[in-house]
Amino acid sequence: MDYGWVVSKLTELLGSENVVSDPEELYTYSFTAYAVVREEPIAVVKVRSSEDVSKVLRFANEYGIPVVPRGSGTSVIGASTPSKGSIVLDLRPMRSIKVDVANGVVEAEAGAYVDEVDKECRKYGFMFPVDPASAEAATIGGALAMDAGGMRGARYGTMRHITLGIEVVLPDGQIMTLGAPVYKQATGYDLMHIFIGSEGTLGVITRGWFKIVPAPKSVGRVVAYFDNVEDAARGVYELRRRGFTPLILEFMDDIVVKLANKIKGLNFPEKNMVIVDIDAPKEVLNNMLNEVATVLKDSGAADVRFTTDPDEMVKLYAVRKQAYPTFAAAFPFSFMGDLSVPLSALPAIVKKIREVSAKYDVTIGLIGHAGDGNLHPLVGLQSKDEWWTKARPALIEIEGYSIELGGSISGEHGVGIERKDLLLKELKARNSERVLEIMKGIKKLIDPKGIMNPGKIFD
Known part of the structure; x- marks a missing residue:
């Protein structure tokens, strides 16, 4: 199938310098750390702002083209492996980090590396609590999408335990903030936590606000x-x-x-x-x-x-x-x-x-x-x-x-492509098969055309 018109439209929207269509370069985006499945995308778009993400999603949603958000591709279960005929959003150019020392909060864009965020916090005597083993490569957006944990999980938990607010772009291009950069908020349904761990299947997380903690002195x-x-x-x-x-x-x-x-x-x-x-x-x-x-x-x-x-x-x-x-x-x-x-x-x-x-x-x-x-x-x-x-x-x-044993098939890597059958097994063991129906209902409500990272978590 000829997708030249898609590349032309993306180039018109964001400029040729931000659109990758060369086959050799597309190959490098065709797989992640989960090398079992490979699929070359139509194009890769290097987005530099939430507005860029919005433009791409509006276009993709109009024509029903799948979109796969991607950071560094460190997912070991295929969460950011391209779908057939998809556009990959490379969020790594979005790397702004702002530390609010007075309020104990750091704001970071989706492309910032977790290790970079931690180093920036340490300049002020703080640290970023979540520390995945892949922190030097893993991005904030990927960590949020997967609800990543890491070395300090025994004390600080996973990303959802430290996240105060997120900015997301919905499939129709709407930019929305969920939560707020404050330590307590009780304002109805907690939609933020539906997006955290959703593996890019509901929208694109473009930035987050997080608790930071004092770096230990000894x-x-x-x-x-x-x-x-x-x-x-x-x-x-x-x-x-x-x-x-x-x-x-x-x-x-x-x-x-x-x-x-x-x-x-x-x-x-x-x-x-x-x-x-x-x-x-x-x-x-x-x-x-x-x-x-x-x-x-x-x-x-x-x-x-x-x-x-x-x-x-x-x-x-x-x-x-x-x-x-x-x-x-x-x-x-x-x-x-x-x-x-x-x-x-x-x-x-x-x-x-x-x-x-x-x-x-x-x-x-x-x-x-x-x-x-x-x-x-x-x-x-x-x-x-x-x-x-x-x-x-x-x-x-x-x-x-x-x-x-009363545990789970995933502690921090998610479901992706690899664990869909095991997810169903876990839900059945808890007499909770209806959870899958509820998840699919949420997906249908937020992403009615099903463009966001199809084939991940469930079919």
Whole structure:
């Protein structure tokens, strides 16, 4: 089908410098970190304002052309993979950041990188609470669309927990603000939170206003090594059960550590690891680190180390930073899962993952923001074909078991293309199939022509 007229109209609306139609460049937009599905869009439009977004959506809505919002393409479940015959909106040129120190708020446009926002806040003694592992690449718009979490989730939650207001552009081009840059608002239905986590299926989030928190002045890092993976998971649970709310509470199994040592040239004990960051006044910090170390030793840790030296802290965290890049480098094809379980179920789910790995004869490492029950199985494959024969059946069994444990098939990555069938399974387990009907009804009301990111969350 000839889409030349679409490219011509987009060029007329926003100028040739903002419209990509070259096949080689379009190919780079045809996939995301979820490389299972590829689809080249008609064109990519680099938008620089909410008004630009509005112009494109008005045009697309008039002609029923699908639109896919995109940040950096870090989605591992295909949330920003183009639909057939679609226009991709590249929001990365929208990168304004404004810190309102007096009111404890930061305003950021959708294309700003999460790490950039955090760095800007730190200039004023604050920090951005949500810290996804992909913060250097993940954008604010993508983080909002996916309700992203991250390293500090055990304390601060996900994007919806820190968001005060958002600006959205509806499918018909209307620009609307939902919420407000204040810490409390009780004014009827909370439509803002319908858009957060909607994966771009309702409209385009173009900016947000967020709570910021004081950056900790003194932080210590504890690293514990466990011979047994279930003991490591139990150690995480024990810390939370005893009232600790760490800044960071991360988990890695020995499979990941061994690969990181081999591929990235690191030199860590090849055991299951728990990493804990504690912030406290200097005069009590060492006592708190000792308390954390004691809990982890009592849970079965073979070795526990801690430090308050910033350089040493960076060294102790290197293996966690390299976890996903390690799998990407070690295998021709890799995939990251996502699940969430009650903290008390952590030992059961890590045991299940080991059993499933053996059952399907597939390498599955494990990392996670374990402090809030969120784990990421990392699957390494020798070929893309093994995705269908080994990896996907294994992940379906693992994430299905998380439902049985009272958890969820996604803690922070969303549904996208990959988890639509698992979403239905989770809703059925809760006797809540009607939720899907309600979601489809909301979609129909806001996006009657169905142009916004079709094929994501549900068909």
